[in-house]
Amino acid sequence: MPSDQPHTPRPVSALLFDLDGTLLDTPRAIAEQFADAVESVTGTHPGLENARRLIGAPLERMAGALSGSDPESDTARKVADAYLARYREVIVPKAADLLFPGVHTGLDRFLDAGLLLAVVTSKKQQSAELILESAGLRGYFAAVVGADRAQHPKPHRDSADVALAELGLTEPGPAGAVIGDTAADIQLGQAISVFTIGVSYGVLSAEEIAATGPDAIATTFDDVTSTVFTRIERGSTP
Missing domain, CATH: 1.10.150.240 (Putative phosphatase; domain 2)
Known part of the structure; x- marks a missing residue:
């Protein structure tokens, strides 16, 4: 029987991804x-x-x-x-051969859940667009922000603010997160006070990424996906 309670839309949240070492094994x-x-x-x-x-x-x-x-x-x-x-x-x-396992499946699930996705990278904009297109990933992301599109690149918050503005947001939202494989990514997330997921399959080892202070560590992209959905199921608490 349908509920008489009015439906309350889930607040929109954004996931901001690094590119090299996070989505692609480059x-x-x-x-x-x-x-x-x-x-x-x-x-x-x-x-x-x-x-x-x-x-x-x-x-x-x-x-x-x-x-x-x-x-x-x-x-x-x-x-x-x-x-x-x-x-x-x-x-x-x-690029298509350099995708980490689980990336397509995870990104599909994120979009199906209504999450907004962006790439925030230290690459130049043109280089980021080229490799995302070649890898078949560009269509997943409503925003792509290269280092030359922000006044200050990562780890400064400028690039994240540009991405959020393009997504139509002023903050990442309750289930938002920054995901990346370097200290700059974790520091970016900390700069905008959002949950951070450090991946240990990119440039830094598990010990090195742990030393940057992320809220969670993922050893595979499937771990990234499960971490995001676990937070959603728990009401976006750490």
């Missing part, structure tokens, strides 16, 4: 191509581990650090340009 490929780009410009290979550990930083900062130059220097610009060419030619075409 960190190794990025490190390889960035290190090769540095070597092509400077003649010195910076080492794959050095490149990998900088993933998540803005492009110019990464180019400067790996080439031993100022991020605004001509050398850093040449490295960034060389990497972007490799990114488009080598990484983007393989």
